[in-house]
Amino acid sequence: MLVKGSEILNKAHQENYGVGAFNFVNVEMLRAIFEAADHAKSPLIVQASEGAIKYLGIDMVLSLVHTMSKRYPHIPVALHLDHGTSFESCKKAVDAGFTSVMIDASHHPFKENLELTKQVVDYAHSKNVSVEAELGRLMGIEDNISVDEKDAVLVNPDEAEEFVKVSHVDYLAPAIGTSHGAFKFKGEPKLDFERLVEVKKRTNIPLVLHGASSIPQSVRQAFLDTGGDLKGGKGVPFDFITESIKGGVNKINIDTDLRLAFIAQVRKMAQENPAEFDLRKYFNPGIEAVKAVIVERMQVLGSADKI
Numbered sequence: 001m002l003v004k005g006s007e008i009l010n011k012a013h014q015e016n017y018g019v020g021a022f023n024f025v026n027v028e029m030l031r032a033i034f035e036a037a038d039h040a041k042s043p044l045i046v047q048a049s050e051g052a053i054k055y056l057g058i059d060m061v062l063s064l065v066h067t068m069s070k071r072y073p074h075i076p077v078a079l080h081l082d083h084g085t086s087f088e089s090c091k092k093a094v095d096a097g098f099t100s101v102m103i104d105a106s107h108h109p110f111k112e113n114l115e116l117t118k119q120v121v122d123y124a125h126s127k128n129v130s131v132e133a134e135l136g137r138l139m140g141i142e143d144n145i146s147v148d149e150k151d152a153v154l155v156n157p158d159e160a161e162e163f164v165k166v167s168h169v170d171y172l173a174p175a176i177g178t179s180h181g182a183f184k185f186k187g188e189p190k191l192d193f194e195r196l197v198e199v200k201k202r203t204n205i206p207l208v209l210h211g212a213s214s215i216p217q218s219v220r221q222a223f224l225d226t227g228g229d230l231k232g233g234k235g236v237p238f239d240f241i242t243e244s245i246k247g248g249v250n251k252i253n254i255d256t257d258l259r260l261a262f263i264a265q266v267r268k269m270a271q272e273n274p275a276e277f278d279l280r281k282y283f284n285p286g287i288e289a290v291k292a293v294i295v296e297r298m299q300v301l302g303s304a305d306k307i
């Protein structure tokens with residue numbers, strides 16, 4: 001059943017577990033995500049970026065998610081706009097039937113971020129839709145970073161408190177050292193958990209971790225074995241994810257892991273069966289691989305067996 005984002009995340013916040021927010025760009029990814037949630041008995045957040053909406057058309061995004069949520073009526077699912085860049089973009093998603101939107105104005109100065117977020121919150125709440133915002137800049141931090149440099153890029157707990165109080169945003173993505181894609185850390189992975197705990201204490205709402213793909217060994221190996229090049233990229237280790245959840249993260253965004261798992265299977269199929277041109281024979285192993293990644297992740301996050 002399609003529900004608003006805060007319905008899923010407030011429960012996770014109260015009971016202290018994480019819910020995966022999985023990106024999709026096609027039927028195959030969406031099938032894998034729903035089938036995994038069904039298998040793991042987990043609540044679900046599916047998310048589409050502006051790029052995914054452009055690729056599929058917003059009407060198809062909605063109809064695919066409605067079809068899948070009718071197929072699995074026992075799974076509470078929120079449809080979330082990932083990284084909305086403007087009020088108009090968020091309004092379009094709200095009007096189309098998304099149940100959660102992110103306004104990402106984190107590259108603006110604090111005051112402008114707050115004003116734009118508040119504008120989106122006022123509109124979205126009038127339509128019973130939840131809102132996520134972001135504070136700080138998403139980028140990896142290194143061991144030798146100075147305190148000043150850290151304060152310049154990562155979330156400021158004082159600001160987070162004021163931001164949530166004034167904007168009434170439903171959940172917040174605080175920058176604590178993760179970044180998007182496969183290339184998150186130059187050296188050893190490092191996140192600022194102290195800062196995270198402080199933000200949770202001051203805001204007391206669900207927090208969101210972006211750039212949280214882990215690139216587990218099985219995914220890495222399948223990608224490399226089929227000729228993929230990760231260029232030394234590494235993800236956020238599972239124990240960092242569980243530590244983040246202990247520190248107050250309840251929504252964990254996962255995209256890169258799913259892409260790597262899917263593409264490795266398509267590539268393997270192509271290499272091993274040069275005469276094959278039945279699309280389903282390429283996509284089915286991809287779906288199975290993505291499902292396995294998601295089921296494992298739901299167990300790590302603690303959302304498995306919550307429905």
Ligand SMILES: [Zn+2]
Pocket residue numbers: 083180210211253
């Ligand atoms: Zn993100």
